[in-house]
Amino acid sequence: MMRHAREPRAEDRPHRFARVRAILAGGLVLGVGGSLTMAAWTDSEFGQATFTASSFNTESSINTGSTWADSTAVAPLVFAFSAAAMSPTTVKYAPFWVRTKTVSLDGTLSLQTATSNNTAFAAALKYRVVRYSTGTCDSSQFSAGAVYIVGAAGLPAAGGAALTSTPTVSTGVAANQSAVTQLCFEVSMNADAPNTLQGGSITATWEVKATSSS
Template sequence: MRRPPPPHRSSADRRRGLTRLRAVLAGGLVFGVGAAVTLAAWTDQEHASSSFTAGTFSIVGAADGVTFSDHPTAPGATLTFLVAPTALAPGSTVYALYSVKTAATSVPGNIQLTADAANNAGLGAYLTYGVTRIAGTTCSAATFGGGTVAVATGSALTTGAAGSVALSGAGASVVNYCFAVTLPVGAPNAAQGTTLTGHWIITGTT
C-alpha cells in the first residue's frame, strides 16, 4: 500500500524550521564555549610583601675620646688642650683631641670639619692651626706629626678640611682629630692680652 505523500509545506513553514535549527545549533555552540571557559578558569597565585622603615643618621663626639654625647648646637663640647691655652706666647703650640663616631643606632655616613668665619676675631687674627687624623686618642706633637692631614699646618683658624671622611654605622669606627693651635713667633705686640673662643663644626651627612 503506498504511503500518502507528505503534506505540502509552505515557504513560511520551511523558514520557521530553519530558524529553529539555527537556534539549536547556536545553543550548542554557546554551550561548547561555556565549557571551554570553565576549564580554563583554574588559576593559582603567589603573593609577597615587605615592610620598610627608614634608618636614622646621627653623630656623637667626645673631647676625651671616651665620653661620647650629642652636641648639636654651639658652643658644643670644649676642647681639652694638654697645655692650657690661657697664656700663649709667640712660638707656642697647644694640642687638643676631638673624636667623632656615629651613634649606636645610626646608619653609616660621612663627616667634614669646617671652621667658623668668626674665628679670625681678637686673638684669632694672629693664631694659626692644623688638624690631623690620628690612630689613637693621645693628641701631642708626636702623634700630630704622624697623622693624616685634614687641615694643613699654618692655616688660618677660619680654614676647614678639604674633604670628608667616612664613618661606619652603629659607632663601629671613630675619627680622632688632633688640633694643633700656634701663636707664631712673629706675632706682633697687638696680640698681647687678646682672646678668642674658637668654634669648629663637624657636619655629618649620609
C-alpha cells in the first residue's frame, strides 16, 4: 500500500515561508558583503626619516693658536710656562686655548682640580686663571675687571687658589670652531715656601672638561 506525501497543512505554510525568506535574506546579505569586498581597492602612503647624532669635539693649543691638537690624560699638552727656577714670590704665565672642532655643538668648559706628583710642592703654589680676548697672556690680563675662572683680583698669593682647590666657575665654548676660548694661567710660589723645596720639582696637570649644551 503506497503512502502519499502529506500535503502541507495550512498552519505550516507561514513558518516555511518565513524560513525561506530568512535564507534568501541571508544570501542577499552574503552576496552584498562579497560584492563590497571584491570591489574595494587598496593603496598606501609611507613616510621615512633618517636621524643622525650630533657631534661635540674640542681641541686645544698652548702656543696661542699656532697649532692645535687633541690632548688626553695620557698625552697632555705641556704648558709653555717658563717654569724653571721657581722661588718664593716667583710668578709665571702661560696660555691655554680651547675651541670646538668643525661641525660641533657649542658647550661649556669647566676647569677641574689640578693633580700633581708632589703634595708638599703643591701646597706652596697658588694659581689664577682668566678668560681674555686680546693681548698677551701676562700680568696685564689679571686686572680687577678681568673674567676670572679661578681666583680673584689682587696679588697672586692673596687672590690665587691653592693648587689643590676645586674651581667652581665655568665658561663657554662656541660651536663649529667659530671662536676660541682663550685662558691665561698664572702660577706663583708663596712667599713662605719652605727651604725644603729647594731643588725639588712638581708636575701639575689640569683638565678642562667640556660639556655640550644639547
